Amino acid sequence: MEKQHIDELAGIVGPENVSTDTLELEIYSRDPTIVRGMAGAVVWPRHAEEISKIMIFANKTKIPIYPRGAGSSLSGGPVPLERGIVLSLERMNRILEIDVENLQFLAEAGASIREINDELKPHKLFIPPDPASEVACTIGGCVANNAGGIHAVKYGTFRDWVLGLELVLPNGEVVSTGTKTRKSVSGYDLTGLITGSEGTLAIITKVRAKVVPIPETRMVTTAYFHTLEEAGKASFKIMIGGLNPSAMEILDKTTMYTISQYLKMKLPPAGAMLIMEFDGPRDDVDNRMEIAGKMCRHEGATEVKVSATEEESLSLWNARKTAFQSLAILGKNSILIEDITVPISKITDMLRHIHEIAEKHNTMVPTFGHVGDGNLHPHVLYDEENEEEYKKAMAATDEIFETAVKLGGTISGEHGIGVLKRKFFPLEHDTKEIAVMKRIKQLFDPNNILNPHKIFPEEVT
Amino acid sequence: MSFKPSLSKEMSSELSKCFRCSFCRSQCPIYQSKLNDTWNARGRMMAVQLLREGKISLDDKVLDRIYTCALCKACEEICPGLVKVSDIIKEVRCQLAEAKKGPLPDHLKMFENITTTKNVLAMKARPAELQEAIERLPQKADMILFMGCVAQYVYPKHLLTLFKLLEQSKTKFTVLRDELCCGSYLADLGLAKEAREVLAETGKMLKERGVRKIVTLCPMCYNTLRNDLPELMSTPKMEVQHSTQVLDEALKKGALTISRALPMKLVYKDPCHLGRYAEVYDAPRNILRNVKGAELIELERSREFSRCCGGTIRVPYSDLRNDLCKKFFDDAVKLRVDGVVTACPSCFHNLYSTAPYDIKGVFDIVEILGYATGIVEKIPFYEY
Numbered sequence: 001m002e003k004q005h006i007d008e009l010a011g012i013v014g015p016e017n018v019s020t021d022t023l024e025l026e027i028y029s030r031d032p033t034i035v036r037g038m039a040g041a042v043v044w045p046r047h048a049e050e051i052s053k054i055m056i057f058a059n060k061t062k063i064p065i066y067p068r069g070a071g072s073s074l075s076g077g078p079v080p081l082e083r084g085i086v087l088s089l090e091r092m093n094r095i096l097e098i099d100v101e102n103l104q105f106l107a108e109a110g111a112s113i114r115e116i117n118d119e120l121k122p123h124k125l126f127i128p129p130d131p132a133s134e135v136a137c138t139i140g141g142c143v144a145n146n147a148g149g150i151h152a153v154k155y156g157t158f159r160d161w162v163l164g165l166e167l168v169l170p171n172g173e174v175v176s177t178g179t180k181t182r183k184s185v186s187g188y189d190l191t192g193l194i195t196g197s198e199g200t201l202a203i204i205t206k207v208r209a210k211v212v213p214i215p216e217t218r219m220v221t222t223a224y225f226h227t228l229e230e231a232g233k234a235s236f237k238i239m240i241g242g243l244n245p246s247a248m249e250i251l252d253k254t255t256m257y258t259i260s261q262y263l264k265m266k267l268p269p270a271g272a273m274l275i276m277e278f279d280g281p282r283d284d285v286d287n288r289m290e291i292a293g294k295m296c297r298h299e300g301a302t303e304v305k306v307s308a309t310e311e312e313s314l315s316l317w318n319a320r321k322t323a324f325q326s327l328a329i330l331g332k333n334s335i336l337i338e339d340i341t342v343p344i345s346k347i348t349d350m351l352r353h354i355h356e357i358a359e360k361h362n363t364m365v366p367t368f369g370h371v372g373d374g375n376l377h378p379h380v381l382y383d384e385e386n387e388e389e390y391k392k393a394m395a396a397t398d399e400i401f402e403t404a405v406k407l408g409g410t411i412s413g414e415h416g417i418g419v420l421k422r423k424f425f426p427l428e429h430d431t432k433e434i435a436v437m438k439r440i441k442q443l444f445d446p447n448n449i450l451n452p453h454k455i456f457p458e459e460v461t
Numbered sequence: 462m463s464f465k466p467s468l469s470k471e472m473s474s475e476l477s478k479c480f481r482c483s484f485c486r487s488q489c490p491i492y493q494s495k496l497n498d499t500w501n502a503r504g505r506m507m508a509v510q511l512l513r514e515g516k517i518s519l520d521d522k523v524l525d526r527i528y529t530c531a532l533c534k535a536c537e538e539i540c541p542g543l544v545k546v547s548d549i550i551k552e553v554r555c556q557l558a559e560a561k562k563g564p565l566p567d568h569l570k571m572f573e574n575i576t577t578t579k580n581v582l583a584m585k586a587r588p589a590e591l592q593e594a595i596e597r598l599p600q601k602a603d604m605i606l607f608m609g610c611v612a613q614y615v616y617p618k619h620l621l622t623l624f625k626l627l628e629q630s631k632t633k634f635t636v637l638r639d640e641l642c643c644g645s646y647l648a649d650l651g652l653a654k655e656a657r658e659v660l661a662e663t664g665k666m667l668k669e670r671g672v673r674k675i676v677t678l679c680p681m682c683y684n685t686l687r688n689d690l691p692e693l694m695s696t697p698k699m700e701v702q703h704s705t706q707v708l709d710e711a712l713k714k715g716a717l718t719i720s721r722a723l724p725m726k727l728v729y730k731d732p733c734h735l736g737r738y739a740e741v742y743d744a745p746r747n748i749l750r751n752v753k754g755a756e757l758i759e760l761e762r763s764r765e766f767s768r769c770c771g772g773t774i775r776v777p778y779s780d781l782r783n784d785l786c787k788k789f790f791d792d793a794v795k796l797r798v799d800g801v802v803t804a805c806p807s808c809f810h811n812l813y814s815t816a817p818y819d820i821k822g823v824f825d826i827v828e829i830l831g832y833a834t835g836i837v838e839k840i841p842f843y844e845y
Contacts, residue, residue, distance in 0.1 A: 022517050023526070024497070027504045032481045044496070071498065072483045091496045114487055118761055135487035135539060325541035333477055 001040035001083065005061060009043055009085070012053045017044040017091070028068065028086040034334070035076030035419045039066065040083040044091045048166060048174045048205040054087060055203070056172040058449045065170075066451055067199040069110060069141030072133045074337055075418025077145065077198050081453045089140050092205065095119050102180060104163060106208045109140025125211045128155030131414070132321070140204040146196030148414035150320075153239075153372035154246040154279075157414060158209070159195045166206035167194060170445040178208065193440070198416050199451040201444040215279035218246065220313035221289045223296035224270035224303045228252050228355065228367070231272035232348040234299035235371045238276065239344055241295060243288045247277035248372025250351075254330070255323050255368045262326035263319055268303050274371070275320050277313070323368050324379070330364060332381035334390075336397050336420075340404035341375040341413030353403045354378050361396040363389070375413035401427060417455045425457050464519040464562055466512055472552045478542040479506040485536035485546070490769045491529050494784040499526055502536035502546045509553055519562060527553055528565055529778055531785075532649055533733040533769035554651025564650040567777040571646055572655050579641045584614035591617035594624055595636055602635040605672045606704075607686060609679030610642050611806035619806065622831035623678055623704055629836055630716035632707070634676065637666055645681040648689065649773055657693055660685060664694045674700045676707050678827070680734035680741075680805045687739070703735060705804050708830055709744040712751050720835040722754035725799040725821075727829075729757060730789065730812065731767035732805030745804045745826050752833040760792045768792070772807035786815035794819045802826050 001020060009018045019025075019042045028042045040063070045051045058065045064084030071078055080086050093110035100123045107116055113134040117126055130149040131137055137147065143165065148157040155161075164178025178184070178191040194202055225231040228250070235248050251259070251273050260267045267273070276292055278285045293304040307313040327335065342350045351367070354376070358365035369376040378400055382393035401411050401424045411417070411424045426434070438456065441448075468476060485502035486492050492501035499508065499522075508526050511517040532547040540546070557563030574583035586592070591613065606627065612620050627634055644659035663686075667675070677683040680703060687701035711717040729749060735741045742764050749757045762768050768789045771782035789812070793801055800822040803809050813823040824840060831837040 021522060023499050023508060023511070023522055026511050026516060027499050027507050030481060030507070032483070070483050070486060071481075088498075090498070093496070112487065121761075133482065133484065136483045136485075322541075325543065328478060328542065335480075 001063070005063065006041060008057055009041060009054065012057065013043050013045050013050050017046070018042070028071070028088065029080055031071050031073045031076060031078055033074060033076045033079075033418075033420055035079045037079040037081045038083060039080040039086040042086045042088060044088050046091050048168055051087065051168040051203055051205060052172040052174050054085070055168055055170055058085070059171060059447055062447060062449060064449050064452050065203075067144070067203045069138030069144070070112065070133070070136045072137045073141065073145065073418060074339075074415040075145070075198075075412070076420050077416055077418035077451070077454060079419060081419065087203065089138065089205070093138075096206070098123060100125070103212065104180065104208060104210050106206060107139050108206055109204045110138050112136060112138055113142060120211055124214050126214050127161070127209065127211055129158050129161060132324070139207045139209070143195050143204055143207050144197065144199045145416040146414070148370070148375065150247045150249060150370055152375070152414065153248050153370055154244060159192060161209045161211075162191055162195055162207060163210060164208040165191050165194055165204055167202040168205055169202050170447070170450045174205075175202070180208065182210065196416070198418060198454055200441060200454055201450070203450070215246075217282045217285050218277055218279040218310060218313060219285050219289060220307045220316045221276045221278070221292055222305045222316060223274045223276070223293070223301040224268045225273065225299070225301050226271045228272040228351045229348045230300045231274050232351045232371060234296045234301065235274055236344055236347055237295050237299060238292050239372055241291070243278070243292050245276045245288075245292070245372055246279040247275070248370065249275040249320055249368065250371035250376075251275070251320070251323060251368045252366060254364070254366040255326070258326035258329045258366065259319055259322055261329050262322055265319060270302060275316055277317075327366055327379060327381065330366070330381060332364065332383055334382050334384040334393075336380040336393060337415070338378050338380070338397065338400060339369075339375060339413045339415045340378070340400060340409055340411060341373070342404055342407045342409030344372070344374045346407040346409065347371055347374055350376060350404060350407055350409070354400060357396050357399045357403070361392045361399070363392045363396045365396060365400075370413075373413070374409065419454060422455065422457045425455065462519040462562065464512060464557065464560060465515060466509060466553045466556045468509075468513070468549070468552055472545075472549050475545045475549055476506060476510060479503065479544045480542055481507065482541055484539045484541060488535035488539050488766065490531060490533060490535065490771065490785045490788065491781060493788065494781055500529065502530070502540075505530055505550065506544065506546065509549060524563065524565070527557070528563070528568070529774055529781060531733070531769045531771055531773050533773070534737040535733070535766065535769060538737060538765045551649065551651060555653045556651070558651040558653070564652065565777060568650045571650070571776065572652055575642045575644070575647070575659060579639070580610040580614060581642045581646055582610055582614050587613055588617045591620060594621055595638060598624075598635045599633070600635065601670065602633050603672065604632065604634040604674040604676060605667065605670075606634050606636050607643070607675050607677045607679075607682050608636055608640055609677060609682045609806060611810060612678050613640070615810060616806055616825070619678060619809070619825045619827050622837050623827045625836045626708060626711070626717065626827060626831060626834065629834065630711035632711070637663075637670075639666070643682045643685040645685045646773075648685070660690060660693055664690050664696055667699065668696050671697075672699060673697070674702070676702050676704055678704050678806060680732045680739065681807065684734055684738050703739070703741055703744070703804070705735070705744040705748060705826060706741060708827070709747045712748060717830070717834050719751055719753055719833045721833050723752050723829065723833055724754035726756045726758055726797070727800050727802050728760055728793050728796065728798045729763070730770070730801055730803040730808055731764055732803060732808045733767070733769050735804055736767055737765055745802075748826060748830055749802060752829060755829070758796050758798055760796065762792060770808045770811040772805075772811050775811060782811055783815055786811050790815070790817050790820060800824055802829055
């Protein structure tokens with residue numbers, strides 16, 4: 001990047017908040033995925049006004065801007081595909097307001113979910129969507145990607161909780177959207193439009209979102225089945241039975257094995273397991289757990305365990321939370337994490353297809369996920385150095401996406417499209433729908449300087 | 462500067478386990494001070510990989526990232542990949558030292574200090590009060606109290622109280638009158654050969670004197686003597702305990718009894734080397750719970766998620782140390798505690814040197830117990 005441009009950026013944010021050193025450029029050019037890029041500069045603005053000036057600068061110079069929160073994206077979303085500017089929001093991390101009376105908070109985009117939850121805890125409140133990365137991920141990133149997590153089955157994704165945003169538009173205008181009220185039909189829902197737009201329409205600088213009281217109790221029931229399909233069917237029955245679990249997770253045989261090895265804990269021999277959480281008043285929770293247990297047995301569960309205490313529940317969640325890292329036991333150094341989501345009535349079909357696809361391509365695809373809302377994480381494993389394995393893994397991945405869409409599902413339930421899923425985008429959206437989306441992008445960002453080449457397949461861009 | 466670390470097979474495999482999830486940003490104290498990912502454990506791991514690939518060269522900036530890791534292991538508690546971050550950093554430091562590209566000049570001074578004065582602080586003699594007490598100890602005993610550099614030369618009162626507590630509980634012990642630094646700092650800085658030489662001397666002394674049990678006040682000495690010494694040389698079986706474990710046992714057995722109340726709201730600061738390194742979390746808490754009138758409060762970040770005080774990086778990064786301590790105190794002040802208690806002379810030093818006015822006192826746990834058992838009349842540095 002030219003010296004005059006760097007000087008201009010330094011003039012906006014201060015020289016201590018801009019870097020062109022290779023170390024920063026390399027580190028800020030990656031997220032956890034395989035997507036590669038290389039930034040020309042990294043900036044750390046501290047106010048929306050600074051971001052506004054950066055956007056005006058970007059429009060003038062046509063240098064692309066890549067907003068970044070914690071860099072924990074699983075889609076390649078924050079990766080600078082061109083030699084542009086990574087705009088890190090990590091220094092805009094203040095929690096501005098905890099409004100206990102109105103059950104909401106206001107925070108700068110760079111505050112992490114954990115940090116906000118820590119502030120909410122003394123008031124016995126919490127943010128219901130809980131992405132697996134909640135310790136790290138930022139509220140801005142969660143809204144930009146409409147993140148979900150294990151509790152989305154009851155509480156939905158961030159879209160259901162965001163009330164309003166402060167945004168910097170690509171032309172530099174600072175705009176506030178939404179209201180403090182829990183409902184509003186006043187004009188177009190710009191908050192909703194920006195939520196899940198993956199940093200391509202505007203830079204989120206502040207988020208106002210609803211919170212709820214921490215439930216009186218949270219308890220866990222586990223059920224073990226012969227097959228993944230049986231477990232999927234039981235989950236479906238519980239969901240349509242109106243038992244309203246706050247989490248409904250499935251683990252396949254491979255993941256059960258890796259967790260038991262990883263944690264050196266014993267799990268009953270089974271082909272699949274369900275981990276269900278119910279929250280609310282204790283009596284009500286006990287009652288729903290009992291009914292869920294009966295439903296599981298009816299669907300062929302070999303064993304149903306009701307956790308006796310909250311501590312026991314917690315240890316089961318801790319086991320579930322190690323599912324991903326436990327896969328390391330399988331000895332593969334690369335992983336494609338998918339987050340396909342299908343209508344809940346198709347969950348057993350999808351589970352069966354994943355199994356068949358894995359067999360067909362002779363690829364390991366341990367699967368677990370949020371079965372209650374139809375969101376599965378098939379993890380396609382391969383060794384990076386082994387080209388044949390890589391090809392097989394890619395073929396299996398392609399087929400998993402195609403199948404999900406055929407079943408009426410989506411290619412991304414909670415991670416976003418970013419770079420990794422761009423090529424699958426037309427599977428789910430026809431040209432007319434994509435054209436509308438692109439016109440919106442054009443309206444917000446006529447010079448295509450904000451996180452370009454994300455979401456849409458390259459040929460459409 | 463060209464430098465490509467060639468990691469051992471084990472550390473290469475550890476490094477490959479980092480999948481850049483960034484969970485470590487929630488724990489890494491240096492990241493939280495700098496708010497720049499290159500100072501985070503993820504950034505450091507990526508930097509090591511970039512060095513290996515020749516994509517970055519070794520400059521002052523990269524050296525800073527390598528030597529500011531406090532080796533506090535906080536990131537390892539949250540790491541989904543279970544990456545041994547501190548072991549990787551230590552191995553890189555060893556290679557830097559071998560290539561004469563590290564450690565930093567201030568670090569080398571520490572080694573020089575040990576060679577010339579037997580202690581890392583370059584102190585010529587122990588404070589008279591401590592020296593006199595040492596003279597009164599028996600020449601020989603099965604149990605050695607390993608005093609450590611910081612307590613001996615800077616906070617001798619902590620040791621004097623510990624002497625009294627051990628005597629009161631009828632524990633027979635002595636010290637190594639010619640005690641040498643355990644070398645923990647050197648090992649952490651990658652001066653592996655020098656650290657081994659220093660530790661071997663201590664090992665030789667312990668062997669010659671037929672020591673069966675070692676008690677330490679310093680958690681760093683504790684880990685070095687408990688883990689590194691048996692790896693370095695074969696010695697007769699020696700039990701190693703931290704002083705909090707010994708004192709907790711003494712209270713449980715009734716060998717020590719609490720006679721005085723200390724009506725204070727206290728928070729216990731887990732030293733990284735006692736907590737995350739050695740998983741000694743309960744012994745110090747048990748002691749404090751025994752103290753009448755004292756209310757023990759847990760911080761949101763305690764036990765395995767406890768904040769680091771920056772002791773291992775104080776030289777030469779004192780600004781970072783100050784900021785790390787500030788963040789710890791911010792948490793404590795929020796809970797309106799009267800005092801902060803720790804069980805590590807280095808943590809004590811860092812906290813005591815940076816404590817805000819809102820905190821009435823910073824204490825070593827032996828001082829609290831000394832006062833509560835009536836062994837000492839007042840707590841040093843604190844006019845109770």
